[in-house]
Amino acid sequence: xxxxxxxxxxxxxxxxxxxxxxxxxxxxxxxxxxxxxxxxxxxxxxxxxxxxxxxxxxxxxxxxxxxxxxxxxxxxxxxxxxxxxxxxxxxxxxxxxxxxxxxxxxxxxxxxxxxxxxxxxxxxxxxxxxxxxxxxxxxxxxxxxxxxxxxxxxxxxxxxxxxxxxxxxxxxxxxxxxxxxxxxxxxxxxxxxxxxxxxxxxxxxxxxxxxxxxxxxxxxxxxxxxxxxxxxxxxxxxxxxxxxxxxxxxxxxxxxxxxxxxx
Amino acid sequence: xxxxxxxxxxxxxxxxxxxxxxxxxxxxxxxxxxxxxxxxxxxxxxxxxxxxxxxxxxxxxxxxxxxxxxxxxxxxxxxxxxxxxxxxxxxxxxxxxxxxxxxxxxxxxxxxxxxxxxxxxxxxxxxxxxxxxxxxxxxxxxxxxxxxxxxxxxxxxxxxxxxxxxxxxxxxxxxxxxxxxxxxxxxxxxxxxxxxxxxxxxxxxxxxxxxxxxxxxxxxxxxxxxxxxxxxxxxxxxxxxxxxxxxxxxxxxxxxxxxxxxxxxxxxxxxxxxxxxxxxxxxxxxxxx
Amino acid sequence: xxxxxxxxxxxxxxxxxxxxxxxxxxxxxxxxxxxxxxxxxxxxxxxxxxxxxxxxxxxxxxxxxxxxxxxxxxxxxxxxxxxxxxxxxxxxxxxxxxxxxxxxxxxxxxxxxxxxxxxxxxxxxxxxxxxxxxxxxxxxxxxxxxxxxxxxxxxxxxxxxxxxxxxxxxxxxxxxxxxxxxxxxxxxxxxxxxxxxxxxxxxxxxxxxxxxxxxxxxxxxxxxxxxxxxxxxxxxxxxxxxxxxxxxxxxxxxxxxxxxxxxxxxxxxxxxxxxxxxxxxxxxxxxxxxxxxxxxxxxxxxxxxxxxxxxxxxxxxxxxxxxxxxxxxxxxxxxxxxxxxxxxxxxxxxxxxxxxxxxxxxxxxxxxxxxxxxxxxxxxxxxxxxxxxxxxxxxxxxxxxxxxxxx
Numbered sequence: 001x002x003x004x005x006x007x008x009x010x011x012x013x014x015x016x017x018x019x020x021x022x023x024x025x026x027x028x029x030x031x032x033x034x035x036x037x038x039x040x041x042x043x044x045x046x047x048x049x050x051x052x053x054x055x056x057x058x059x060x061x062x063x064x065x066x067x068x069x070x071x072x073x074x075x076x077x078x079x080x081x082x083x084x085x086x087x088x089x090x091x092x093x094x095x096x097x098x099x100x101x102x103x104x105x106x107x108x109x110x111x112x113x114x115x116x117x118x119x120x121x122x123x124x125x126x127x128x129x130x131x132x133x134x135x136x137x138x139x140x141x142x143x144x145x146x147x148x149x150x151x152x153x154x155x156x157x158x159x160x161x162x163x164x165x166x167x168x169x170x171x172x173x174x175x176x177x178x179x180x181x182x183x184x185x186x187x188x189x190x191x192x193x194x195x196x197x198x199x200x201x202x203x204x205x206x207x208x209x210x211x212x213x214x215x216x217x218x219x220x221x222x223x224x225x226x227x228x229x230x231x232x233x234x235x236x237x238x239x240x241x242x243x244x245x246x247x248x249x250x251x252x253x254x255x256x257x258x259x260x261x262x263x
Numbered sequence: 264x265x266x267x268x269x270x271x272x273x274x275x276x277x278x279x280x281x282x283x284x285x286x287x288x289x290x291x292x293x294x295x296x297x298x299x300x301x302x303x304x305x306x307x308x309x310x311x312x313x314x315x316x317x318x319x320x321x322x323x324x325x326x327x328x329x330x331x332x333x334x335x336x337x338x339x340x341x342x343x344x345x346x347x348x349x350x351x352x353x354x355x356x357x358x359x360x361x362x363x364x365x366x367x368x369x370x371x372x373x374x375x376x377x378x379x380x381x382x383x384x385x386x387x388x389x390x391x392x393x394x395x396x397x398x399x400x401x402x403x404x405x406x407x408x409x410x411x412x413x414x415x416x417x418x419x420x421x422x423x424x425x426x427x428x429x430x431x432x433x434x435x436x437x438x439x440x441x442x443x444x445x446x447x448x449x450x451x452x453x454x455x456x457x458x459x460x461x462x463x464x465x466x467x468x469x470x471x472x473x474x475x476x477x478x479x480x481x482x483x484x485x486x487x488x489x490x491x492x493x494x495x496x497x498x499x500x501x502x503x504x505x506x507x508x509x510x511x512x513x514x515x516x517x518x519x520x521x522x523x524x525x526x527x528x529x530x531x532x533x534x535x536x537x538x539x540x541x542x543x544x545x546x547x548x549x550x551x552x
Numbered sequence: 553x554x555x556x557x558x559x560x561x562x563x564x565x566x567x568x569x570x571x572x573x574x575x576x577x578x579x580x581x582x583x584x585x586x587x588x589x590x591x592x593x594x595x596x597x598x599x600x601x602x603x604x605x606x607x608x609x610x611x612x613x614x615x616x617x618x619x620x621x622x623x624x625x626x627x628x629x630x631x632x633x634x635x636x637x638x639x640x641x642x643x644x645x646x647x648x649x650x651x652x653x654x655x656x657x658x659x660x661x662x663x664x665x666x667x668x669x670x671x672x673x674x675x676x677x678x679x680x681x682x683x684x685x686x687x688x689x690x691x692x693x694x695x696x697x698x699x700x701x702x703x704x705x706x707x708x709x710x711x712x713x714x715x716x717x718x719x720x721x722x723x724x725x726x727x728x729x730x731x732x733x734x735x736x737x738x739x740x741x742x743x744x745x746x747x748x749x750x751x752x753x754x755x756x757x758x759x760x761x762x763x764x765x766x767x768x769x770x771x772x773x774x775x776x777x778x779x780x781x782x783x784x785x786x787x788x789x790x791x792x793x794x795x796x797x798x799x800x801x802x803x804x805x806x807x808x809x810x811x812x813x814x815x816x817x818x819x820x821x822x823x824x825x826x827x828x829x830x831x832x833x834x835x836x837x838x839x840x841x842x843x844x845x846x847x848x849x850x851x852x853x854x855x856x857x858x859x860x861x862x863x864x865x866x867x868x869x870x871x872x873x874x875x876x877x878x879x880x881x882x883x884x885x886x887x888x889x890x891x892x893x894x895x896x897x898x899x900x901x902x903x904x905x906x907x908x909x910x911x912x913x914x915x916x917x918x919x920x921x922x923x924x925x926x927x928x929x930x931x932x933x934x935x936x937x938x939x940x941x942x943x944x945x946x947x948x949x950x951x952x953x954x955x956x957x958x959x
Contacts, residue, residue: 083273106485110288197372302649
């Protein structure tokens with residue numbers, strides 16, 4: 001059956017690594033020629049328990065700046081996306097292309113130039129600086145998602161609300177934003193993942209003062225302490241999944257309460 | 264419609280940071296490559312850094328190596344991802360949810376994917392152990408040199424593992440809107456599976472594939488995370504070269520690091536424009552269904 | 553009205569104009585303050601210590617023992633930040649050029665060319681070393697006068713001593729080579745089982761310095777200072793030696809391990825048969841950690857084994873200089889050095905002058921069991937040779953890239 005082949009490929013490519021990571025986390029000394037680990041030990045887990053404070057700090061720091069980045073990109077892109085989705089003006093295509101370039105060019109090219117400026121303005125080594133730089137190269141995803149969301153939504157609801165006397169601001173915030181939620185979630189998920197898994201920019205601008213989960217993981221990847229590296233990677237995998245599930249469930253509940261159809 | 268003040272106001276939350284941070288950052292990179300606005304007063308001439316780079320064969324080696332790694336991994340990701348997305352799209356309902364596992368590498372950070380490749384492909388790793396138990400090799404030295412051969416295969420594998428789900432995501436978005444009845448009609452008329460795929464489905468997916476290729480190619484070209492774990496000594500990836508010049512040598516070499524970044528930036532722009540033009544040109548020549 | 557203006561102008565002049573001078577003044581004031589007072593001022597503060605983070609056992613020792621003692625004795629919150637020395641020097645250079653007067657690094661773990669670059673660029677606070685109680689009492693001034701041949705002048709405080717050793721597995725290599733020629737022969741007869749971390753990694757760079765001493769006739773010729781002609785004359789011998797062994801290295805020398813952590817992993821996983829480290833107790837640490845086999849041992853070559861002292865220093869813009877001085881003083885205290893010497897914790901050799909210890913303290917140091925993998929000072933001291941002046945170090949690292957890597 002041709003489906004079986006597809007499934008085999010999917011499992012080999014995407015599930016097997018996770019299984020192997022679980023095994024490595026429990027068997028740090030697993031090496032050639034054992035196809036299945038010989039000795040299992042909890043060394044990785046005990047190390048994790050001993051350092052839980054440090055790991056939790058870096059994890060919460062990463063969560064914090066990633067969520068702040070999502071918020072920042074939302075604020076940056078909300079109005080502009082509505083302008084783009086609903087208006088035509090000369091040079092629109094060019095402007096759109098220009099606005100999407102920060103996601104395409106290597107971030108190093110503008111972050112390293114900016115670094116010195118950040119130091120001068122005391123933005124380096126701060127959470128604000130890190131959030132700014134992350135927002136700068138991940139906003140295109142939020143932008144595209146919001147533009148698509150506005151286009152799908154159409155102007156009908158807004159016009160209706162305006163006719164009923166709502167101010168433009170409350171139209172945007174109370175009528176359109178809730179309808180835009182799927183697009184916000186879609187764009188926000190990408191921005192969150194990009195910010196959460198970023199190492200270099202946080203290292204460059206954060207300068208050691210802004211803890212990050214990737215920063216804690218990196219020295220372990222080349223070391224012989226592979227089980228801890230595997231455990232942290234698995235946390236990296238399951239945390240966003242849990243987060244997305246929570247958001248999904250919360251969304252469903254909110255929509256159900258408001259009597260809106262879940263799109 | 265033309266520009267109104269409402270447009271300016273509406274676009275400002277994005278345009279202002281864009282100008283200050285992105286354009287400003289690129290501008291500063293350019294300046295520093297000419298020795299202007301560097302942390303320490305720069306003694307050399309404006310084009311010194313560029314002249315030095317042009318005369319350095321290891322720069323060109325790194326440049327073309329980065330191009331090669333990026334091109335191969337992006338191409339393979341897009342091709343394999345498209346085909347796999349097509350197959351997944353054809354799965355029956357019950358299996359479709361299970362197929363969501365393809366999103367796993369999307370969630371993992373690049374450094375972890377590099378780690379996975381390391382665990383699988385290093386001479387003391389799992390695939391070597393499997394080869395041993397199947398009798399192909401006796402000692403770990405006999406395991407083929409995948410990660411350290413000088414061809415960047417380790418990085419290509421890592422970028423591909425990350426890239427296939429990304430390409431699948433982009434392609435699935437188009438497939439979802441595809442009318443499966445077209446495929447069924449063609450099948451009824453006697454077209455083989457491959458024929459259907461290449462003549463009916465693939466042209467529709469082309470936009471997503473092109474977008475995917477551009478994004479993946481440029482990302483692999485200039486990213487730092489995966490090469491930091493898997494890069495080989497020579498030739499090295501350009502981003503590692505820049506990192507070493509920026510962090511590990513004295514500040515007098517800062518303009519060189521910035522010059523490399525300027526070249527990378529210009530290349531990225533040229534590539535985007537050229538690729539888009541070529542794709543448009545090809546599209547116009549194709550009869551639209 | 554005019555009186556008010558004059559008053560305001562005078563006030564502005566007093567507050568604003570002496571700004572830059574004030575920073576220097578406060579440093580001078582601090583250097584004049586008696587250390588007892590500095591210790592009191594440091595209570596209940598936070599100290600940020602930036603140091604190389606690639607060794608997990610060292611990180612553990614700092615996070616548990618040092619942080620615990622600082623909290624107990626001074627109620628100081630110690631925050632360890634992992635960062636390579638080259639990277640934090642770069643950071644400080646950027647900050648100095650940007651005019652950032654208050655940074656966020658209090659103490660640095662530093663030595664060698666990084667110290668020289670930092671001191672020459674005016675990145676360090678000092679001279680403060682002689683103020684510290686433990687320095688006055690326990691450190692031999694001669695041992696802290698020079699760092700890689702460069703005068704320290706009280707700008708850094710000794711922290712520990714290291715000496716370069718090679719590592720091997722007794723179970724697979726029965727007799728390790730005795731000198732550099734022997735090593736070359738061993739590499740030729742055991743292709744693919746030896747490699748060294750890519751310079752400018754700390755350990756890899758030390759390895760090529762070892763070879764440099766051995767193949768160019770010893771270390772004394774370099775100690776008088778940087779001589780570019782001497783270097784130009786002698787360096788080709790080194791490049792020749794390294795290029796000749798390259799095809800016999802791991803992966804045929806096509807790639808070198810990125811840093812010493814990668815080499816450690818290769819050795820522990822059996823992909824290479826020898827490791828190396830600037831710390832004599834590194835192998836024992838790894839055995840205790842469980843990554844190295846219990847039969848791992850260390851050896852030195854008769855041509856000489858480079859030793860050096862590593863130090864702590866305070867940046868010019870440290871936000872908490874008093875706290876940093878107290879931490880530096882604690883690290884060179886007898887209890888801290890004893891704890892550090894214990895191979896269960898780190899095994900780093902003490903930077904104290906053991907002759908200045910009283911008999912009870914001496915006994916404690918002698919009682920430390922270094923473990924089977926660490927060589928004792930009876931073997932290490934006879935072959936110990938001093939480090940090379942740092943200009944040579946930079947020339948060697950750059951030369952390695954041009955003559956060995958890029959060839």
